[in-house]
Amino acid sequence: MRFDPVLAWGSMPALLDGALMTLLVTFTVMAVGGPLGLAVSFARMSRRRPLAWFGAAYVSVCRGAPSLILLYLIYNGLAQLDIVRDGPLWFLFQHAFFCVVIAFSLNHSGYIVEIMRGGMEAVPAGLLEAGASLGLSPRQVLWKIRIPIAIRYGLKAYQNEAMLFMKSTAAVSAVTLTDLTAAANEIFYMTYDPFTPIITAGAIYWVINNAMRIGFGLLERRLNRHLGLA
Amino acid sequence: MEFARLERHPAVAMAGVDKFYGKYQALRAVDLEIQRGEKLVVCGPSGSGKSTLIRCINALEPHDAGTISVNGIALGRDRASILDVRREAGMVFQQFNLFPHMTILENCTFAPRTSLGMARDKADALAMRYLARVHIADQAQKFPAQLSGGQQQRVAIARALCMEPRIMLFDEPTSALDPEMVGEVLRAIEELTADGMTMVCVTHEMGFARRVADRCLFMDQGEIVEAAPAGDFFDRPKSPRLRAFLAQILK
Amino acid sequence: MELLAFGDTGYGDELFFGALTTIQLAVFGYVLALALGLVFAVLALKGKGPRWWLFRVYASIFTGVPSLLIIFLFYFGGAELVRSLLAPIGINVRLDVSPFTAGVAALGLVYAAYLGDLIRSAIINVPRGQFEACEALSVPRRHMWLSVVLPQAFRIALPGLVNTWIVLLKDTALVSLAGLNDLIANAKVAAGSTKEPFVFFTAALLFFVVIATVTLPLVNRVARRLERGQRRAEV
């Protein structure tokens, strides 16, 4: 086993380009999947049976399936359906990036639904009653008390999910997107050095992963400081 | 040989024992001798080192200075002497510490079978004998969580007895119990004293101490402040610290 | 439907054997992860000292990078890795690392890091009194661990163990990218040659969804039966 520093240095530009794609996918999916998950979590917790049922099925499928299959299903599978082919959005589904964002957002939002649900249920009933007894409307209790507290409760779980999912974006190379893993792979096929590109890419992932951890740590401290003052 | 050892030595002999938790000194130069067959009750305010004292006797906590010997076996840092001492001294905890995933019978036979290599039927018979002594033989097939606190503590006593120790150590055996269950456990302990077993019991149950104890010990801040027969101890305390303590628990 | 038939006309048998490979991969990987995780947990139990730090470094590396990257590393470089590890002790081997082996090794090593943490904290959450009772009764170490501590730790860790199993099962999909002919790879082949990708990918998706959905209730039921009358230890 040998690590070639010269090759590592030479590969940096390509790998960093790949890392940029990884980050772009990650943040786009967080931006799309977050609100999507929030919306579905309302359905999941709804008192209307069909809505709740839809939410449960959504979570089952989106969380239970590997993102790679969701990705194939959307990138290759939808192309076969006439409604999609003839629909107005067809030009979007031809783009790998668009399909990646949809597939991973489905997966990511599935986790968010459960995190939100856990957080909402953990909010002490006493707090909600206190809010109501102060004359807040049910809507105000929901938006001003329950959701903000649920988000704080869920933050730790969300951090874990976000970090796991950032790493899982390595699968996007399967649909021709050149992310960090794909970039490392390309260098391997050019040089047949099995260690240098992969270890270097691993180091970059490691840095991103820990940067996310630190970022979430700061965010949590900020939210909790606010909570402490309130 | 065995008999000679027991004849010649006190059940427990501690001399100049210090115990530290980090920088905090929990025992200060404790000297204590417990005679064979003696019933000793230990009391004192919270944090005074009562638990530490009896946990040092069977090496659940290693002591830092001084000597401890149990039935003539000097307690060192080596595993062999620790095991020998633990064979002499059984222990009952405040929180029972039963194994929740084993039945009552399995709780009692586990140690004899694993540490003494006793055969199953022999261990079962032994366990049933001791379970009967604490009046709980009919619960042998249940799990600890299905029993009341008092019943669980009696099982814990039977479990310790199954190793047939010569000394029994009790660390506040009734203070985790609801008041109505305290009596049954104390009675079970009292019944054991009939056959000459040496006993050290940390407790604040005064009635029990008066009935059972040959000697009472008052600890404060890691020291033995006063030791006297139960009558003198409760009715004519000498040291002001003990007087203050008794005034407080009688309130 | 005839697309999914067994035999020459359909791809049912290909999908079936692909699914078997997927399950095999997941089971082997999980067992390896469980065994290693248990060893790590016990070695790093104390929470300080060199063994704990070594485990932290290991866990940081293997949880800090994508499993796919580790799969590629072992698939491309595994043979050389093993050779250079064995050469110093005088063993000279030439071997080919199959995608399956690379997958088992990668998933095993990655999830050992997660399971090591999980099991360690489960052991720490077994009440101290359980250890002390064993000590006071002079129960031999081996029996204390096997009969008292680990069964209770297992109960505490169970939800996490199930969750990890589901996550690992999904991660097996990645090994198809290293050329393993598992469920996904076969679905992809079938999709390509029939031009009916929707059917095959949906079938593959359902396989994972069904296993993930069924596992937790199933395990809970088995656990409840095993526990009979007992509850967790009082702390």
Ligand SMILES: Nc1ncnc2c1ncn2[C@@H]1O[C@H](COP(=O)(O)OP(=O)(O)OP(=O)(O)O)[C@@H](O)[C@H]1O
């Ligand atoms: N494992 C430990 N680590 C650090 N300090 C300890 C430990 N165990 C006990 N101590 C400290 O040692 C002192 C004596 O403790 P010990 O448990 O012997 O008191 P006690 O007399 O049994 O009190 P209680 O009536 O509350 O049970 C206390 O101040 C306690 O905080």
Ligand SMILES: [Mg+2]
């Ligand atoms: Mg105590």
